[in-house]
Amino acid sequence: MSTQDKPIHIAMLLYDNMTSLDFIGPFDVFGIMPNSKIRTVAKQAGPIRIDAGIPLLNAQHSLSEVTEADILFVPGSIDNSHIQKDDEILDWVRRIDRTSRWTTSVCTGSLILAAAGLLKGVRATTHWAVLQTLEPHGAIPTQERVVRDGKYVTGAGVSAGIDMALTLAALEHDEMTAKCVQLAIEYDPQPPFDGGSPATAPKEVVERTFELLVAAMGSR
Amino acid sequence: MSTQDKPIHIAMLLYDNMTSLDFIGPFDVFGIMPNSKIRTVAKQAGPIRIDAGIPLLNAQHSLSEVTEADILFVPGSIDNSHIQKDDEILDWVRRIDRTSRWTTSVCTGSLILAAAGLLKGVRATTHWAVLQTLEPHGAIPTQERVVRDGKYVTGAGVSAGIDMALTLAALEHDEMTAKCVQLAIEYDPQPPFDGGSPATAPKEVVERTFELLVAAMGSR
Numbered sequence: 368m369s370t371q372d373k374p375i376h377i378a379m380l381l382y383d384n385m386t387s388l389d390f391i392g393p394f395d396v397f398g399i400m401p402n403s404k405i406r407t408v409a410k411q412a413g414p415i416r417i418d419a420g421i422p423l424l425n426a427q428h429s430l431s432e433v434t435e436a437d438i439l440f441v442p443g444s445i446d447n448s449h450i451q452k453d454d455e456i457l458d459w460v461r462r463i464d465r466t467s468r469w470t471t472s473v474c475t476g477s478l479i480l481a482a483a484g485l486l487k488g489v490r491a492t493t494h495w496a497v498l499q500t501l502e503p504h505g506a507i508p509t510q511e512r513v514v515r516d517g518k519y520v521t522g523a524g525v526s527a528g529i530d531m532a533l534t535l536a537a538l539e540h541d542e543m544t545a546k547c548v549q550l551a552i553e554y555d556p557q558p559p560f561d562g563g564s565p566a567t568a569p570k571e572v573v574e575r576t577f578e579l580l581v582a583a584m585g586s587r
Numbered sequence: 588m589s590t591q592d593k594p595i596h597i598a599m600l601l602y603d604n605m606t607s608l609d610f611i612g613p614f615d616v617f618g619i620m621p622n623s624k625i626r627t628v629a630k631q632a633g634p635i636r637i638d639a640g641i642p643l644l645n646a647q648h649s650l651s652e653v654t655e656a657d658i659l660f661v662p663g664s665i666d667n668s669h670i671q672k673d674d675e676i677l678d679w680v681r682r683i684d685r686t687s688r689w690t691t692s693v694c695t696g697s698l699i700l701a702a703a704g705l706l707k708g709v710r711a712t713t714h715w716a717v718l719q720t721l722e723p724h725g726a727i728p729t730q731e732r733v734v735r736d737g738k739y740v741t742g743a744g745v746s747a748g749i750d751m752a753l754t755l756a757a758l759e760h761d762e763m764t765a766k767c768v769q770l771a772i773e774y775d776p777q778p779p780f781d782g783g784s785p786a787t788a789p790k791e792v793v794e795r796t797f798e799l800l801v802a803a804m805g806s807r
Contacts, residue, residue, distance in 0.1 A: 388615035388772065395608035395745065398639045399803060407643065414645060419618040422645050423627065425634060474773075495773055512777040524773025525615065526749060534779045546780045546788070547796040551803075552608065553694075553715055553744025555783035556776035557732040559754045560766045563775035568766070576767040583619060583771075 374404045375539060378436035378463055380479075381409040381426045382450050387417045389442035389473040390424070392528030397438070399548045400536045408433045410455060418445050418583070430459040435466035438535070443474025443494060443525070446584050451482035461485065469518050469535060473528035477521040481506045490516040494524035495565045496580060510566075526563075529554060594624045595759060598656035598683055600699075601629040601646045602670050607637045609662035609693040610644070612748030613755075617658070619768045620756045628653045630675060638665050638803070650679040655686035658755070663694025663714060663745070666804050671702035681705065689738050689755060693748035697741040701726045710736040714744035715785045716800060730786075746783075749774060 377397050379390065397403050409415055409426030417423045441460065450456055460483040464470045472480050477493045480486050481504030491506045492498065492514045501508045507516075513531045514521050520538075522531030533554070537545035562568035568576070597617050599610065617623050629635055629646035637643045661680065670676055680703040684690045692700050697713045700706050701724035711726045712718065712734045721728045727736075733751045734741050740758075742751030753774070757765035782788035788796070 386615065387611050391607050391611035394639075394643075395606065399799065401799070405639065405641075407641070419614075419625065421625075421627070421647060423614075425642050425645060427641060512775065513779075523775075524771075526772045526774045526776065529746060530777050530779060537779060542780065543792070543795065546782055546792050547799050549778060549780055549783045550785070550788050550792055550796040551744075551799055552746045553783060554746045554776075554778050555732065555743075555787070556746065556774075556778065557750050558769060558774050558776065559733075559750060559757060560762065560769055562766055563769045563773060565770065567775070568770050572763070572766050572770055575763065576770040579619065579621075579767050579771055 372402060375400070375402050375438065376436045377403055377405045377438040377440065378433050379405060379407050379440045380442065380456070380460070381407055381415045381424055382444070382447070382456065383416050384418050384446060384449070385415065385442050385444045386474060386525060387419070387423055388525050389444075389476065389528055392526065393440055393471070393473065393532035395552060396529060396532035396536060396548055399551050400540065401544065406433050430455065434462065436463050437468050438539070439463045439467045439470045441472040441476035441479050442528070443472070443476040445580065447475050447479060450479050457483040467518065469520055469539070471520045471531060471535060473522040473531055474524045477501060477506070478504070480519070480521070486519065489519050490514050491519060491521040492523050493521065496577065592622060595620075595622050595658065596656045597623055597625045597658040597660065598653050599625060599627050599660045600662065600676070600680070601627055601635045601644055602664070602667070602676065603636050604638050604666060604669070605635065605662050605664045606694065606745060607639070607643055608745050609664070609696065609748055612746065613660055613691070613693065613752035615772060616749060616752035616756060616768055619771050620760065621764065626653050650675065654682065656683050657688050658759070659683045659687045659690045661692040661696035661699050662748070663692070663696040665800065667695050667699060670699050677703040687738065689740055689759070691740045691751060691755060693742040693751055694744045697721060697726070698724070700739070700741070706739065709739050710734050711739060711741040712743050713741065716797065
């Protein structure tokens, strides 16, 4: 199936207020990918209160238990400004990045990579609603679904994690392996509507979606 | 935003060996949808060991704590034959279904609905690899991404949960609301490869994917 037979160590960060789909898209893709050894990591091992306000996810390891990885993954959140200022997490992200073949994110996870100083002069993406906030950190905001610049592979908002992780499966293994993972999760998307991107959505939908996101931030 | 202002009570089943992406796609879509009141439910409240072998998810409620719902959701698994024979879970599924406006599933979740006797003469779908196993339960296997027959809305394999839940958001609210949720999760999928469905994948990819799924079953 794959040219890659050694274990692939994958460290996936979890944190309070994160968005669960940002994380689980890549988690499932990496999990089906052969030879993956996934470790879920947070400040403390145990329950993680996600953005919907409930402790839906569990982290297996605390930051200090994981000191290196072949792939580092950081998910996003409707508001992760608290993580962008958290030196303990930023130090860990920098430490793992020094050991990684690939450093990856989905949605506003890239703002955490940027806050850690890893994306200076690097093309990167994030959720469409906050794309320009990459710039103050020195990254080059790039409105594409999946952006690869050197070892940094960033995905756009939330659901883009599936596309990002399949892209990485092909980079880490080969195209045949990635195609099999894609078929295993029956990834033949048929969105019921057009307009899943601000480039194609009518202005009214974009405005109302901003309201929906702001309301979600307020209630969480 | 929406014509629906009353709380929408959503009961989402969790069980050991389930596939996390089956669950989290709909969870995030329902979570962003206005007025949702989601309850996660399992035989016992607490950690759920998913198919990757780790206790990644937490259930808030035990079965006996949740006795009705507007929307019932059942996720799939690489092997949920143990749940298809579990009278406690099947009784709960039947009880909630008697109160629901919509009874829904993703992937092999429909085999649990079928085992509970809810899909007799009903058009339904599941993961492509096991589509025909719906038939012995009296359901009508239907190879479409999202299948609605009356109040039963079933999604195909794993990633189809996002399409299923967005379809349901439009049915429960209206198209504008569903379009906003779709844009909020930036659901503008760009699979890196063709062939996410057995209808379009080359024979070699289908055969190797079967091997990958069988290997995954053996290791979990």
